[in-house]
Amino acid sequence: MSRIVLKFGGTSVANIERLEHVAIKVKQEIAQNNQVILVVSAMAGITNLLLSYTHALNPNHVTPEHDTVLSSGEQVTSGLLAMALNQIGIPARSFLSWQIPILTDSGFTNARITSIQTEELEACLKENCVPIIAGFQGLSPQGRLTTLGRGGSDTTAVALAAALKADYCNIYTDVEGVYTADPRLVPKARKLDTITYAEMFEMAAQGAKVLQARSVELAMKHRIPLRVLSSFVDAPGTNVIYERDLMEKALVSGIVHNQDEVKVTLVAVPDEVGMAAQIFGALADERIHIDMIVQNLSHEGRADLTFTTQKSDIERVVTLLEDIKEKVGFLDILIDRSIVKISVIGVGMRSNLEIASVLFKTLAEKGINIQLISTSEIKISVIIPHQHTPLAMCALHTAYNLDFDSH
Ligand code: ASP
Ligand code: MG
DSSP, X not given: OOEEEEEEOGGGGSSXXXXXXXXXXXXXXXXXXXXXXXXXXXXTTHHHHHHHHHHHHOSSOOOHHHHHHHTHHHHHHHHHHHHHHHHTTOOEEEXXXXXTTEEEOXXXXXXXXXEEOOHHHHHHHHTTOEEEEETTEEEOTTSOEEEOOTTTHHHHHHHHHHHTTOSEXXXXXXXXXXXXXXXXXXXXXXXXXXXXXXXXXXXXXXXXXTSOHHHHHHHHHTTOXXXXXXXXXOOOOEEEESSOOGGGOOSXXXXXXXXXXXXXXXXXXXXXXXXXXXXXXXXXXXXXXXXXXXXXXXXXXXXXXXXXXXXXXXXXXXXXXXXXXXXXXXXXXXXXXXXXXXEEEOGGGGGOSHHHHHHHHHHHXXXXXXXXXXXXXXXXXXXXXXXXXXXXXXXXXXXXXXSGGGO
């Protein structure tokens, strides 16, 4: 008997019909003698709807109430799926974070799991009852509901797999697995049979929505076999693995585009010790995530400072920057929303210096101007004007031999 954690994303539980389909799938797993633990997301679109409500009342501050509202979507799905299973004769019950509990820190909107109690879940499993855990939510040390950041139910699933010592964790979604690029943008994108944890982590961190980056980190740390697959079609999906077979080692395994970032430029920041510390310290205190940072050459004791951050945080960022503008002494704040970040990812990059030059050459040939560049061991990212996204993605996909007809 295997103990397995199955997580179903928003589109897989989008309506009653989909929920009934999931229930039948679960029944089949049980018939194969597997012990099943389920984790669910909110039904498709619900989290965004809830977010629009909290945003309308208060876009500038993070409050515990925001998490109380956002976490409610998963509660609905956990109860409905339990009902769907009961309807076909499978004992099942819903669990909310506080009923387990899944404890987190108090980083509202983006909390981290600190511990998971397993007694209640084990007791449920012992009675041959299927526990259905509302993903995405936790309980703060003060007893408030928290949420784990967008896409956080993936992390709930992996964390539960680790705590319950499950044999593996399947993440069910509406695509057949992890692709070399977003197939909606790049028609020649291929589904990958395997991808390494390191590559999957970078892809997720750079904006591929298929998994939350933290869930991949957690799976790697606890050695949880992880698989991404479709709940709509019966296909093997993508296995996340440790090392790729040397034989099939591609230099680049995927290209990710991210349209959720915005570029902020602080004009004429005094070129003095401690300026970056003041600016980024203020943003970090509010848990605002900063991605790329570039400081331009200084001129007459002042330099422009450019960085990228999440579009969803921009109102808070501007408010904070306005607050420190006088103290720090920069002259203006420029916001550019019409950018895209494109990241080329692959473990093969460690030993190949040409990857970067192919990137720059390909974009140059298409007449695309690069605004910012950043690199890490297995990825290179560039910021380019938003309107070039499809052209750049398709050209790079071809340049790195990722097109399905090039194999
Ligand atoms: N419902 C939450 C979101 O949309 C969590 C998740 O789906 O993983 O971000
Ligand atoms: Mg997701």
